[in-house]
Amino acid sequence: MSHMRDSLIFWLLLLALAPMSLPGQAKSPTEFMGRAPGTDFELAGWETIGGWFDQFGENTPTAMTLNVGTSTEGRPVRICVISSKENLANLDRIKEISKAIADPRDLSPAMAESLVTEAVPVVFVSCNMHSTEIAAAEWSMTLAWDLGTSDAEVWKQVRDEVVTVIIPTVNPDGLDRVVNWYRRIEGTPYEDAYLPELYQLYAGHDNNRDWFALSLEETKIVTRMLYKEWFPTIYWDVHQQGSLRERMFVPPFRDPLNPNLHPLTISGIGALGSRAMLDMTAAGFTGISSGVSYDMWWNGGNRNVPVRHNIIGILSEAASANLASPIWIDPSDLIAPRGIETGYAPSNRFPAPWPGGWWRVGDIHRYTTSLGESLLGSVAREPETWVRNSLRVARDVVQKGRDEAPRYWLIQPGQRDANAVSRILTILDSQGVEMFVAQEDFEGDGRPYSAGTLILPREQPYGSFLKDLFEVQRYPDGPAPYDVAGWTLPLLFGIDRVEILQSMNVAMKKPDDLEVLTAALSRTPENSEVFAQLGEDHFKATQLDLHGTQWVREIMKAWGKGQQVILHGGRKLQGVSKNPTVLTVSAEKTEPEKNSVPQFSAKYVYAAPPRVGVYAPYVASKDEGWLRWVLDHYEIPFKRIRNEQIRAGRLEDFIDVLIIPDISERVIRDGRKPGSVFPELAGGLSPEGVIHLESFVQRGGRLICCGRSTDFAVDQFNLPLVEATQGTEELPALSCPGSILRTLPVEQEVGPWTHLLPEMVSIFHSGSRAWHVADTAEEHQPEVISLLEYPRSEILLSGYAKNTATIAGASTWVTSRVGDGRLHLFGFRPHYRSWPHGNFELLMRAIFFKH
Numbered sequence: 001m002s003h004m005r006d007s008l009i010f011w012l013l014l015l016a017l018a019p020m021s022l023p024g025q026a027k028s029p030t031e032f033m034g035r036a037p038g039t040d041f042e043l044a045g046w047e048t049i050g051g052w053f054d055q056f057g058e059n060t061p062t063a064m065t066l067n068v069g070t071s072t073e074g075r076p077v078r079i080c081v082i083s084s085k086e087n088l089a090n091l092d093r094i095k096e097i098s099k100a101i102a103d104p105r106d107l108s109p110a111m112a113e114s115l116v117t118e119a120v121p122v123v124f125v126s127c128n129m130h131s132t133e134i135a136a137a138e139w140s141m142t143l144a145w146d147l148g149t150s151d152a153e154v155w156k157q158v159r160d161e162v163v164t165v166i167i168p169t170v171n172p173d174g175l176d177r178v179v180n181w182y183r184r185i186e187g188t189p190y191e192d193a194y195l196p197e198l199y200q201l202y203a204g205h206d207n208n209r210d211w212f213a214l215s216l217e218e219t220k221i222v223t224r225m226l227y228k229e230w231f232p233t234i235y236w237d238v239h240q241q242g243s244l245r246e247r248m249f250v251p252p253f254r255d256p257l258n259p260n261l262h263p264l265t266i267s268g269i270g271a272l273g274s275r276a277m278l279d280m281t282a283a284g285f286t287g288i289s290s291g292v293s294y295d296m297w298w299n300g301g302n303r304n305v306p307v308r309h310n311i312i313g314i315l316s317e318a319a320s321a322n323l324a325s326p327i328w329i330d331p332s333d334l335i336a337p338r339g340i341e342t343g344y345a346p347s348n349r350f351p352a353p354w355p356g357g358w359w360r361v362g363d364i365h366r367y368t369t370s371l372g373e374s375l376l377g378s379v380a381r382e383p384e385t386w387v388r389n390s391l392r393v394a395r396d397v398v399q400k401g402r403d404e405a406p407r408y409w410l411i412q413p414g415q416r417d418a419n420a421v422s423r424i425l426t427i428l429d430s431q432g433v434e435m436f437v438a439q440e441d442f443e444g445d446g447r448p449y450s451a452g453t454l455i456l457p458r459e460q461p462y463g464s465f466l467k468d469l470f471e472v473q474r475y476p477d478g479p480a481p482y483d484v485a486g487w488t489l490p491l492l493f494g495i496d497r498v499e500i501l502q503s504m505n506v507a508m509k510k511p512d513d514l515e516v517l518t519a520a521l522s523r524t525p526e527n528s529e530v531f532a533q534l535g536e537d538h539f540k541a542t543q544l545d546l547h548g549t550q551w552v553r554e555i556m557k558a559w560g561k562g563q564q565v566i567l568h569g570g571r572k573l574q575g576v577s578k579n580p581t582v583l584t585v586s587a588e589k590t591e592p593e594k595n596s597v598p599q600f601s602a603k604y605v606y607a608a609p610p611r612v613g614v615y616a617p618y619v620a621s622k623d624e625g626w627l628r629w630v631l632d633h634y635e636i637p638f639k640r641i642r643n644e645q646i647r648a649g650r651l652e653d654f655i656d657v658l659i660i661p662d663i664s665e666r667v668i669r670d671g672r673k674p675g676s677v678f679p680e681l682a683g684g685l686s687p688e689g690v691i692h693l694e695s696f697v698q699r700g701g702r703l704i705c706c707g708r709s710t711d712f713a714v715d716q717f718n719l720p721l722v723e724a725t726q727g728t729e730e731l732p733a734l735s736c737p738g739s740i741l742r743t744l745p746v747e748q749e750v751g752p753w754t755h756l757l758p759e760m761v762s763i764f765h766s767g768s769r770a771w772h773v774a775d776t777a778e779e780h781q782p783e784v785i786s787l788l789e790y791p792r793s794e795i796l797l798s799g800y801a802k803n804t805a806t807i808a809g810a811s812t813w814v815t816s817r818v819g820d821g822r823l824h825l826f827g828f829r830p831h832y833r834s835w836p837h838g839n840f841e842l843l844m845r846a847i848f849f850k851h
């Protein structure tokens, strides 16, 4: 409370002192908020910051604020474009030139030279994607104000020579969530407590893992601006890290370097970063590092995907305060930047260590302003150099696609999941990748392909991005990767793709319509009309093709129309030659035709979809968020189930299936520590919630556990499983921080779960579990059935994995009957970050196939 009173007095004082703003004149951030941006204990929400940008854009001749889309939870996403009046008046032409430089295939050398001279480089500044990295949201106002209105030489030059596009927050929903939480905890004993909810509805911090998969609205909006509209030269992503290491990281990045990145882009990143280190050191800033911690190996981060689109990608990471609360850092607590082995002392990558002391949100503002001045100043001093370099990079990438293998990737008709095909085509199109459809049968590398095949030529300006997305990743020798090492998109999506090495001669054209193309590339669904007999009555039924996930959408639609759905056990039906497993039954009774009346066991008939619950602890689980994303993607209704609801018992009163995402056994049982957070958010399931969960399964409920939560299930239900990834005395532990592995479905007589799955299923392994079923199960231990196993060899498909022999033959999806209910244990996460679209159908089978 005292802060509020203080700030009110401050505000009144300031109002008295401030010169009155004239109508039609923009207010500075300080005038608008009644305090300076970056004031201790104060955080502005999106209404304030967005409101400031609106009036600033409206009343400033050198700035324009635009609404560019709507966030996941419905807030406006804004950008602010700042440049000289002349440049703003000429914006269409500037964009046209940027586009021509980004795709120079039609430019003659003379034409290109003239465009380089005329071009005005576009620099994007992306702020506050990670909402708890809060400083940049308010700082974006300071940058806009200085850049738009200051008479200082550096800012005037930037206005004249550069078009700057500021994204004040890439994630407005999260900004408000964090600000509201801060207002709730500030001044309470829980001032250190972290958010109980994700700060992006589905992804939280993983919103910076979405830049190749484009599952989130915010990512889609920015991606569209970059590769369809603005074609920037530079993209600067403003972040914060922990509090105890360097005050600020600037590029160059650390190794390994992905071979698909152009050396000129890498050198450009290094030059801007090194110049910033120089300028900031000259200005008296200490604690700046480079060449540590952060790399650009993988394709998916906010800075990494632009780099694969020939854009200079800059990342900065400032040390954090405690949101807006200052922190005292004792010199003895300071830690050397990650990767510097010589302790907290001067290094070539960290020439001037910061001495320690108070660290405030205002300090982050000062550092970031200084960095901005250097970065934008560098571009403004030599605009032609940066434009000419990006032209050169684009030309080289196209040329390389012509000269080097692989030259194409193909997606042939007959893919098993139309839903995955639709998604991959949308991703490629949104990322600016050119696609073609073969107009005739053709040969590639000496073998035949049919007309209608999708052809993705590497010979295009974004050919490096395409290659990086479609090739198999081989992580270089040396230390293990920190995180994701393999991301081959067709493998993740369960889409068969062919790599073509030699040039081809084939008539091809761009697709007119992605929906038509999706249908052409996907299996023709073998949906056929049959009759169903339930009890005495006959109904018209549709027998659904079980390949992929289209059937999920179909049965959700059928339920929506009040129809019934039969999930059949995979045995041959009488009178039906096929081997169907899912049928939708129309609500209308009908007269059967002769000889077409199969019998159905009423046991498997659903009049409504199963009632799905998603376990949502108060630790803000990203994996829980992504699980919700997948369910929402298929429009499957679900409830979020909280600790107190489970502790209350009788779960069967309101759910049939409970899914526990990747959450540690400790969090499931104990939750957040009492005293560390408001009482209603503390604690876990133990003991009564655990007991009720057990009875829920005993009485017929289905429990699906993914990733780490399987530890809980193995312990609690006494399953005869021995965890395999940790190795044994003879076998070293598996090392695989994030890569694509091969598994084999095991066909089972007892249930339909693996029926008609492809011969091989590629899964994403990241801290995943695998088990051997114990030979000597104790008495009373439930029987476990293995549904998905690692093969004996060739386990790694893309990325990095060491000691794979340790998991050879181990299971990573098992099921077990417990009482009247059933358990499903996925050692991996079939919904991981929304990436492994090819695994979604496994999850759907566990949810829908009761048996």
Ligand SMILES: [Zn+2]
Residues within 6 Å of the ligand: 130, 133, 239, 240
């Ligand atoms: Zn961050």
